[in-house]
Amino acid sequence: MDNLNEIFRLDQNSKSRNFPKGSILQHQGDFPVSSYIVKQGLLKSYTIDEKGKEHIFMFAPEGWIVADIESQIFEQPAELFIECLEDSEVIVFNGDLTDTSGLNKEHLTKQIQLMLRRIGTLQRRLIMMMSAPAIKRYEYFVKIYPNLPNRIPQKLIAAYLGITPEALSSIRSKLLKSK
Amino acid sequence: MDNLNEIFRLDQNSKSRNFPKGSILQHQGDFPVSSYIVKQGLLKSYTIDEKGKEHIFMFAPEGWIVADIESQIFEQPAELFIECLEDSEVIVFNGDLTDTSGLNKEHLTKQIQLMLRRIGTLQRRLIMMMSAPAIKRYEYFVKIYPNLPNRIPQKLIAAYLGITPEALSSIRSKLLKSK
DNA sequence: TGCATTTCTTAATCTAGATTAATGCAAGGA
DNA sequence: TCCTTGCATTAATCTAGATTAAGAAATGCA
Numbered sequence: 001m002d003n004l005n006e007i008f009r010l011d012q013n014s015k016s017r018n019f020p021k022g023s024i025l026q027h028q029g030d031f032p033v034s035s036y037i038v039k040q041g042l043l044k045s046y047t048i049d050e051k052g053k054e055h056i057f058m059f060a061p062e063g064w065i066v067a068d069i070e071s072q073i074f075e076q077p078a079e080l081f082i083e084c085l086e087d088s089e090v091i092v093f094n095g096d097l098t099d100t101s102g103l104n105k106e107h108l109t110k111q112i113q114l115m116l117r118r119i120g121t122l123q124r125r126l127i128m129m130m131s132a133p134a135i136k137r138y139e140y141f142v143k144i145y146p147n148l149p150n151r152i153p154q155k156l157i158a159a160y161l162g163i164t165p166e167a168l169s170s171i172r173s174k175l176l177k178s179k
Numbered sequence: 180m181d182n183l184n185e186i187f188r189l190d191q192n193s194k195s196r197n198f199p200k201g202s203i204l205q206h207q208g209d210f211p212v213s214s215y216i217v218k219q220g221l222l223k224s225y226t227i228d229e230k231g232k233e234h235i236f237m238f239a240p241e242g243w244i245v246a247d248i249e250s251q252i253f254e255q256p257a258e259l260f261i262e263c264l265e266d267s268e269v270i271v272f273n274g275d276l277t278d279t280s281g282l283n284k285e286h287l288t289k290q291i292q293l294m295l296r297r298i299g300t301l302q303r304r305l306i307m308m309m310s311a312p313a314i315k316r317y318e319y320f321v322k323i324y325p326n327l328p329n330r331i332p333q334k335l336i337a338a339y340l341g342i343t344p345e346a347l348s349s350i351r352s353k354l355l356k357s358k
Numbered sequence: 359t360g361c362a363t364t365t366c367t368t369a370a371t372c373t374a375g376a377t378t379a380a381t382g383c384a385a386g387g388a
Numbered sequence: 389t390c391c392t393t394g395c396a397t398t399a400a401t402c403t404a405g406a407t408t409a410a411g412a413a414a415t416g417c418a
Binding site: 125126131132 | 311
């Protein structure tokens, strides 16, 4: 993994900070919106809908970047909450990803690679969400994040898959029985 | 709108080509995968699931770029079909978006802006798909693409929203009655 | 213009997953 | 250790949207 500090326009003295499990780094409605690079630990970004239900946009383990890009690019208050699922070490990048001043060609090229990867992942996720039943989405989740199922509670996996914990529980029991 | 020809690494002599309505520019399984810049007309990119059902990933009117970025970045055969919904003028960009050689800083910066915008749009769409009922997704679609509803058949809107044409029809009649 | 094909609507039934609720379990704190 | 609190499971009921089917309206083409 390239050093993400290098690729993005970080202050010389931007240091990583430690946050205990449960810390909320960003609330819905915050403005302006920061970006976060995870050095150690695990974050989630999510929304709460008008019924109070949580929907997880993404998990971010070590080496991942988390940002509410929709809010940044449209210069709106944050849509997403960002929260630590474990004690985490995070670089808080004040300023958004749209500011690329002071970066050289190599940096920009690497940023493009990261963004294309993110777009590809979102494309897959959206297509799965539209076309695949919950059981397929669960199997895909396990394949892509083999280490996460043991690291986070089931109800968070359910919130990521777009189903209830009860539905996930019955899917899992079906999968166990079918073996 | 910046000239997209400039921003991307196009051959000097890459010319736009005309395709009649119904032309399929890319089939699922094609390899390698091209990118497409729409000069005039309207394209759709979509998958067909194992039950034969169509799911529209995006519509691309004039000025939009269409590419199966997931397949490009992971170097896999195309996942998406790409088809003309109207007679269209399209620049076929042989080679994928991951190749940025020969571009200068300004080009790369503009590419990053376009990609962030795409990520922001996908973020919103995914969150809506997870958390909003079909009627809200329809209202959002109409808000974002005010000219498309009169330009494409309803069943395509349904395939974009992730519901059946029948469900969309009943949503629309509910909206009409409530006025 | 007329005919064929596709699209849209309406309605009856069906189903994946939501909701509600009750129970058992594991983990952390005093 | 007990006690609380959050998590997982199971089961009964409910609902948004799917499926099926049939007719009406619109569109394209000879």
